[in-house]
Amino acid sequence: MMEVFGVIGYPVGHSLSPVMHNAAFRETGYNGIYVPFGVRPENFESAVEGLVALGIKGVNVTIPYKEKITEFFRQEREVVEIGAANTVDLRKGICYNTDVDGILRALRNSNVDARDTNVLVVGAGGAAKACVYALRESNRVSITNRTEERGREVAKKFGIEFVRSENLSAMKFDLVVNATPLGMKGFPEKLPVPVEVLKSKPIVFDMIYNPPETPLIKKAASYGCRTVSGVDMLVHQGAKAFEIFTGRKAPVDVMKKAVISELKKLI
Numbered sequence: 001m002m003e004v005f006g007v008i009g010y011p012v013g014h015s016l017s018p019v020m021h022n023a024a025f026r027e028t029g030y031n032g033i034y035v036p037f038g039v040r041p042e043n044f045e046s047a048v049e050g051l052v053a054l055g056i057k058g059v060n061v062t063i064p065y066k067e068k069i070t071e072f073f074r075q076e077r078e079v080v081e082i083g084a085a086n087t088v089d090l091r092k093g094i095c096y097n098t099d100v101d102g103i104l105r106a107l108r109n110s111n112v113d114a115r116d117t118n119v120l121v122v123g124a125g126g127a128a129k130a131c132v133y134a135l136r137e138s139n140r141v142s143i144t145n146r147t148e149e150r151g152r153e154v155a156k157k158f159g160i161e162f163v164r165s166e167n168l169s170a171m172k173f174d175l176v177v178n179a180t181p182l183g184m185k186g187f188p189e190k191l192p193v194p195v196e197v198l199k200s201k202p203i204v205f206d207m208i209y210n211p212p213e214t215p216l217i218k219k220a221a222s223y224g225c226r227t228v229s230g231v232d233m234l235v236h237q238g239a240k241a242f243e244i245f246t247g248r249k250a251p252v253d254v255m256k257k258a259v260i261s262e263l264k265k266l267i
């Protein structure tokens with residue numbers, strides 16, 4: 001029987017997950033279909049109950065429900081630490097945060113050895129916390145954020161250093177990660193870090209995938225920095241979710257091709 005999966009969020013019209021997962025189902029011959037579930041906040045609880053009642057097998061979770069969803073299911077360790085989930089196995093009743101794997105696999109795939117390096121994470125939201133969680137054990141991680149109080153809270157929680165943005169220019173990092181929407185389509189084109197940070201040629205990882213070549217990625221490349229794209233993170237977090245959903249190895253290249261061709265339509 002065909003198994004139904006989906007993404008729950010509001011709005012979800014922009015989500016690339018249906019295209020990515022349906023391409024993976026086709027490629028692997030898995031008898032599944034993946035659909036968007038746009039759910040208004042006032043209907044969220046009944047929608048989650050409905051997903052279970054209807055026998056939906058698994059969902060991804062996007063804005064604004066990544067925190068709220070954790071109240072409904074057992075939480076994998078990374079969800080407990082980060083406080084947000086993006087994938088639920090509805091059969092097992094467990095929620096996961098596959099952004100952690102998305103980050104680690106995207107870096108590995110770009111031949112970035114993120115061990116024993118000085119890392120700067122820009123931002124203090126869910127994506128930034130997933131990044132700090134993923135990298136803090138094997139690296140020296142610092143965080144900076146527009147709202148200092150929020151940045152300091154995350155720094156304290158994970159036992160890392162908070163750096164004020166005005167101090168960044170004088171500092172050197174091996175890896176800089178943008179986990180803010182600065183540079184995303186529809187947001188200001190401002191760089192998330194002062195250009196001085198790029199002069200020491202850190203590897204620059206921008207989590208934004210639309211556009212795939214952000215102003216930060218372009219500027220970093222012009223300074224001779226190696227770059228890692230948010231498209232890779234998107235595909236690898238999706239690949240991990242696919243593996244949770246199906247128990248099969250994800251066809252990463254096919255998923256990436258589907259995402260890139262969809263993104264081209266949006267530009």
Ligand SMILES: NC(=O)c1ccc[n+]([C@@H]2O[C@H](COP(=O)([O-])OP(=O)(O)OC[C@H]3O[C@@H](n4cnc5c(N)ncnc54)[C@H](OP(=O)(O)O)[C@@H]3O)[C@@H](O)[C@H]2O)c1
Pocket residue numbers: 099102122123124125126127128145146147150151178179180181182184188207208209230231233234235237
């Ligand atoms: N590639 C992927 O698979 C993937 C996965 C997840 C997320 N992302 C991307 O990662 C980014 C962050 O996502 P999130 O879920 O962590 O969002 P979030 O929880 O809303 O956090 C956003 C962060 O960005 C900062 N920020 C927002 N607007 C800013 C501005 N104009 N100037 C400076 N800082 C600003 C916020 O700072 P304040 O604390 O001051 O508000 C906050 O730290 C988004 O662009 C998202 O698309 C990508």
